[in-house]
Amino acid sequence: MLPEAGMKIPAVTIRTKSEDGVEELETATYFAGRKIVMFAVPGAFTPTCSAKHLPNFLEHMDRLKAAGFDAIACLSINDAHVMKAWSDMNDAAGRIDMLADVRAEFSRALGITADFGDVLAERTQRSAFVVEDGTITHVFIEEPGIFEVSSAEHVLAAIA
Numbered sequence: 247m248l249p250e251a252g253m254k255i256p257a258v259t260i261r262t263k264s265e266d267g268v269e270e271l272e273t274a275t276y277f278a279g280r281k282i283v284m285f286a287v288p289g290a291f292t293p294t295c296s297a298k299h300l301p302n303f304l305e306h307m308d309r310l311k312a313a314g315f316d317a318i319a320c321l322s323i324n325d326a327h328v329m330k331a332w333s334d335m336n337d338a339a340g341r342i343d344m345l346a347d348v349r350a351e352f353s354r355a356l357g358i359t360a361d362f363g364d365v366l367a368e369r370t371q372r373s374a375f376v377v378e379d380g381t382i383t384h385v386f387i388e389e390p391g392i393f394e395v396s397s398a399e400h401v402l403a404a405i406a
Contacts, residue, residue, distance in 0.1 A: 248357050249375070253382045256355030261346040263326035271345070273352060277380045280316040284345070284377060285396055286358060288369040290324045290332035298393050299372065300336055306398035307341060313402060319343040323350045323359075323369050358387065374401050 257274040276282075285303055287295040303310070303318055310318055320342050322329060329344035338344070345352070353359045353370040360371045374396035376384035384404055386395040394400065 248387060249382055249385050251383055251385060255377055255380050255382065256352065258351045258355055260321075260352050261326040261348055262344060263330035263346070268326045274380060276319075276343075276345075277377050279379055281314055281379075282317045282319055282377045283310055283315050283374065283398075283401055284319040284321055285374040285398075286321040286353070286370040287372060288322070288360075290322055290328050294372070294393050295322075296332070296336070299396070300332070300338065300342070303342060303398045304336065304338055306402065309402055310398060313405060317343055319345050321345045321347055321352065321370060323347045323353055360390070372396050376401065376405060 255273050255277045257272065259270050259272055262269050262271050285299060287299050289295060300320065307318065318341070324346055325348050326346040329346045333339045333342065333344045347353050347370065350359055358371045358373055360369060372388040372393060374386040375382050384401070386400060386404070388394065388396050
């Protein structure tokens with residue numbers, strides 16, 4: 247079942263990586279008491295994710311912050327080391343929180359996994375969410391192979 251507005255963020259453990267190492271992050275705690283825009287990508291270092299999705303959110307960071315977002319997060323079924331390397335390569339460290347869904351538990355609980363075939367296997371569908379104090383208020387899920395509704399511009403227009 248696809249997520250919809252009004253759904254609570256599922257409580258699972260995901261990972262992040264800092265200079266101090268890999269850390270566990272409880273989703274219920276991370277999303278509590280804040281307004282967060284989270285975009286989800288099929289994979290770090292993949293073509294559309296690297297050329298369009300991540301750069302798009304970096305480009306519109308100031309507008310997102312001005313719109314009241316406390317944080318910007320990127321979710322992917324990758325390990326925390328890969329997510330940190332991708333963040334570092336794109337100058338996103340300290341600007342976008344990289345959420346590594348190593349076992350796909352968070353993505354499955356949200357209902358946003360898809361089979362990307364023999365190259366990527368099970369991955370997170372390209373999407374974006376507005377989450378306020380642990381509750382999803384807006385959902386933007388892309389059709390396969392498309393990058394439109396999960397862009398920062400589309401999110402900003404939808405919440406205006």
